[in-house]
Amino acid sequence: MKMFVVFVILLHVSQHASAVELYEGDSFILPCQFDTFALTDPTVVWSRSNLSPPTVHQRQRQGDKLKDQNQRYRGRTSMKTDALETGELSLNLTNLQLSDSATYTCSIRDKRIGQSRLTDVQLEIKERFPSWAKALLVLLVLLVVSGGLLFHFRHYFMSGYKVGVESGVESVLLPCQAIVCLPKGAKVEWMDNTIYDRKVHVYKNSSDQPEEQDQFYKGRTKMKRNLLEPGDLSLTLKPPTDTETYTCTVYNREGNILMKKEVLLTVRGQCCRYRSKVRGQTHDGGSVSVGSIQ
Template sequence: MRKLLAVLLFLLYACRDSLTVKVEVCKGEPSVVLPCQYSQKLEEIVTVKWSSFDLDPNTVHQRQEADDLRGQNEIFKGRTSMAPLALDSGDFSLTLSEPQVSDSGVYICSLRHETEEIMVSDVQLIVTVIFPLWAIVLLALLAVLVLLAGGVLFNFRQYFMSVYRVEVDSGEESVLLPFKTAVCLPGKSKVTWRTHDSKVVHINSLNFQHQQHRQFKDRTEMKKPGKSRDFSLILKKPTDKDTGTYICTVCDYWSENISTKKQVLLNVKAGPDSLIISIDFGSGFSGYAFNVKPRQEGGETQIKRWRNGLGLDTPKTPTCILFDEHAEFMKFGYEAKTAFNNMRGEEAEKHYFFENVNMAVHGRVSKSKDLQINLLFWILSCPLLTCLSMI
């Protein structure tokens, strides 16, 4: 039997994923909008800050109760604006007028409250220009020079890229998240690697383990930067769960002022023998779907069809389960409901019938300990085993 990597996707909570947004605009356009949406309600007065860490000072725009542009970089003077009710609506999008080619880069939208700063989104702005014929010829000549110097540029590419992309197959021994910088740094620096949702991946400290997220325990390693200014991180045994945006921040050890910051987009490709299962346990109805092959190999999502013997054929079944008098599983869904309804009074009293499995799991139905264990085990294993048996 093939080795299968089972990924259970419980759709009980909505998950928020912050990925880099790419915005392209041609030079000459009157303005461009850098999007940033924040769904949570702001209970306290905070500061919304747009910044670009390739600039010094890095402030592009800042808003609290009103615009605060005292620390704004000179190249953005009179060119940025936000909606008047941005803090109330949660729409922190920034409008940049008269975009220039030099404006291209990564812009960070973050929320600041006292000493805490949370990144909301990051936008990669690309400002292009339509070249005339003479410029195309000139670029062709420059391309020849670039090819001659390609080897040198390749060796130093990590120093200049603001966003670096890495792709690796699941099952590899390790993957390198590169970060080299030419920025002049203070004598002692604190280096912190985090995910886009602020999970601590690694800190260049001897006692960082208590801050490190459990997903990365004993799986990270970073060389001592020294004079090389190499803050690259080694992530061991990568899986598709590690796919996402990783942010490395280098700041002064004492003042914690940020010196430089870069992102790495990691994509860990799942193996060809992976099995993906999606299970939905609802209060009224439940169902599941699965895929045994990647989409690029022609794999299609298979949805379990449920029938009640009365001509119904639905993608979901009632969330009902029936156990016998010994707390052993008997039937689920339509079959459980039909079987229990056909039982007479004395026979029905000997059985355990749940119309809402979610309530039973959360302990709202008082039954025997063995019954609770069997109920939970069935919920976690039965749909997966059913899918495996259909392969």
């Protein structure tokens, strides 16, 4: 009778390793079956030979014995409560990680047979999204976000602007955007790019400087008052009379240029207008009428 029991046990031991491919975050039941009816005090052990300690899970008839369990498997393994009564010795492994790729061995220990190796299960855990795909996704997100930011703040980075209006409009806004707060004592100077290089508007020491403004632009310009806040250094010009390029330049207290941007103003519908070399005059059969900004 004893020889028959040993023969039955040896038949169950002759199982070979099987390979299984899974993904990060999955759960999997590592299969292992063995007839335990002839055993008196069996203990089933799941282990990995390349770990220290090697124990992945251990169970006796009284319940789990996890004192020697490897820390990386804490809270991720379980077996059926009646495993050693039914012979269903499979191990449930949850939240699979890349480091779980290995060969797992199911063994049984008992006073009558000693320790016997029942089966090996080889797991290969793969990334659900490969590293290159994650990097590509991050790059695409960064490109989309940075593209959106650049579009939203495009006026802050442009070195020049183009503005077009119809002849006869009351006023036009010449845009100029600053990226950072301007230091105390900074000066903003608007110039036109005619042969005269006239000062269109000057703002310094928290106030306009009309005495520095060319006579041609007297009463025709207006700027926002707070230069300590980053953003708008735009100039309102009333009325726009000629197609012209205007330059917005910001200087620090020492006179060094902090920022310089150009605005090309196109006044559509002009006809037969030209400048004389006398400042503030144009010739089209009449004089230019200008008004002040309140």
